[in-house]
Amino acid sequence: MATPAPSSTPNPAPLRPVVLGIESSCDESAVALVAADRTIIAQSIASQDEAHRPYGGVVPEIAARAHVEVLGPMVARVLADAGMTLADVDAIAATAGPGLIGGVMVGLVTAKALALAGDRPLIAINHLEGHALSPRLADAALAFPYLLLLASGGHCQILEVRGVGNYRRIATTIDDALGEAFDKTAKILGLGYPGGPAVERLALEADAGAVPLPRPLKGSEEPHFSFAGLKSAVLRAHESGLYRPADIAASFQQAALDCVLDRAARSLDLAGPVASLVVAGGVAANRALRGALERFAQDNGLDFVAPPLALCTDNAAMIAWAGQERLAAGLVAGEGDPLDFAARPRWPLDPDAQPARGAGVKA
Ligand code: KG4
Numbered sequence: 001m002a003t004p005a006p007s008s009t010p011n012p013a014p015l016r017p018v019v020l021g022i023e024s025s026c027d028e029s030a031v032a033l034v035a036a037d038r039t040i041i042a043q044s045i046a047s048q049d050e051a052h053r054p055y056g057g058v059v060p061e062i063a064a065r066a067h068v069e070v071l072g073p074m075v076a077r078v079l080a081d082a083g084m085t086l087a088d089v090d091a092i093a094a095t096a097g098p099g100l101i102g103g104v105m106v107g108l109v110t111a112k113a114l115a116l117a118g119d120r121p122l123i124a125i126n127h128l129e130g131h132a133l134s135p136r137l138a139d140a141a142l143a144f145p146y147l148l149l150l151a152s153g154g155h156c157q158i159l160e161v162r163g164v165g166n167y168r169r170i171a172t173t174i175d176d177a178l179g180e181a182f183d184k185t186a187k188i189l190g191l192g193y194p195g196g197p198a199v200e201r202l203a204l205e206a207d208a209g210a211v212p213l214p215r216p217l218k219g220s221e222e223p224h225f226s227f228a229g230l231k232s233a234v235l236r237a238h239e240s241g242l243y244r245p246a247d248i249a250a251s252f253q254q255a256a257l258d259c260v261l262d263r264a265a266r267s268l269d270l271a272g273p274v275a276s277l278v279v280a281g282g283v284a285a286n287r288a289l290r291g292a293l294e295r296f297a298q299d300n301g302l303d304f305v306a307p308p309l310a311l312c313t314d315n316a317a318m319i320a321w322a323g324q325e326r327l328a329a330g331l332v333a334g335e336g337d338p339l340d341f342a343a344r345p346r347w348p349l350d351p352d353a354q355p356a357r358g359a360g361v362k363a
C-alpha cells in the first residue's frame with residue numbers, strides 16, 4: 001500500500017481526471033487510484049498465494065470467493081489512504097476479461113456498483129491492454145508504436161502496439177504460456193507455487209548447459225511459441241534421476257529464453273518499424289529474461305523498456321492507467337461503458353488475429 005511521504009506541506013492536488021482501477025482476473029485482488037499525471041495516489045494489492053498453494057495452482061472458485069471478501073474493504077481503504085471519497089474520482093476502470101470468469105465478475109460488478117453509486121463512467125478494461133500499456137505508466141517518454149512481449153501465467157504473445165486500442169498480434173503460443181511453463185517446471189521439481197520466482201532463484205547457481213533440452217519451434221518461419229514439449233522434456237529429465245534439480249531449473253530457463261529470443265527476432269522481422277522493445281506481464285519479473293532482452297534490443301538498435309517489477313505482475317494501477325489512456329484517446333463515451341457490459345473469459349486484444357497453426361492442442 002502506498003504510504004504518503006512524511007511532509008509538513010500537504011500533497012499537491014492530483015491532476016484530474018482521477019481513475020479508480022480494480023483488478024480481479026486471477027489470484028490478485030487489487031485496487032488503485034491513478035491521476036492523469038501518472039501519480040499512483042494510493043493502491044492496495046492482496047495476493048491469494050497462500051489459499052492456492054495446497055493445490056499447486058489457482059483454483060477458480062477459491063479465487064472468486066476471496067475477491068468477494070476483500071475487494072469492498074480494499075476500495076474503502078484505498079480511498080481513505082488517498083484522503084478521497086467517491087466524489088473525487090472521475091471514472092471507474094475494471095478488468096472485464098480475459099481471465100477466470102468468477103473473479104472477473106466480482107471485480108466488474110464491484111466497479112459497476114461504484115459507477116452507479118457515484119454517477120461516474122465505467123471503463124471496461126481488457127486485462128491484456130492493462131499489461132500492454134503499463135510500461136507507459138512508468139515511462140512517460142515511451143511512444144507508440146512499440147514491440148511488446150507479453151508473458152504471464154496465462155498469456156504469451158508478441159504484439160505490435162500501435163496506439164491505445166490498436167494492437168497487432170504477431171506471435172502467440174500454440175500450447176502453454178511462458179509463465180505456465182515456469183510454473184509446471186516448478187511443480188515437477190517440487191518447488192511449490194507460484195513457480196516462476198522459485199525456478200529463477202534455484203537456477204542462479206547452477207549449470208544451464210547440464211541438461212540437454214529442446215527449443216520448440218526455434219528457427220521456424222512462423223513467429224509463434226510452444227513450451228509443452230519443453231515441459232515434457234523437463235519431466236523426463238527429472239524422472240531419469242541423472243540431474244540435480246538446480247541444473248534442470250537453469251537448463252529449462254536457458255532453453256525457454258533461447259526460444260523467446262528466437263521468436264522475438266522473427267517477430268521483429270514481421271513487425272512494422274518500431275523504436276522500442278517492451279516486456280510486460282508477470283514473467284517480466286525474471287531478471288535473466290530482462291537481461292537477455294536488453295542485449296537483444298541493443299543488438300537491434302532498439303530502446304529496451306521494462307516496467308518496475310510491481311507493475312509487471314497483476315496490479316490495479318495498470319488497469320486504472322489503461323482507463324486514463326482510453327479517456328485521453330477519446331475512447332470512452334460520455335457515460336462510459338454500459339452497466340450491462342458482460343465479463344469476458346476470452347477477449348483477444350487483436351480481433352483480426354488468426355489462430356496459430358497447431359493451436360488448440362490444449363483444452
Ligand atoms: O501477470 P501475472 O501476475 O498473472 C497472470 O496474468 O498470469 O503473471 C504470473 C506469472 C506466473 O506464471 C509466475 O510464475 C510468473 O508470472 N513469474 C515468473 C517470475 N515471476 C513471476 N516467471 C519467471 N520468473 C520470475 N521471476
Ligand code: ZN
Pocket residue numbers: 127131152281282313314
Ligand atoms: Zn496478468
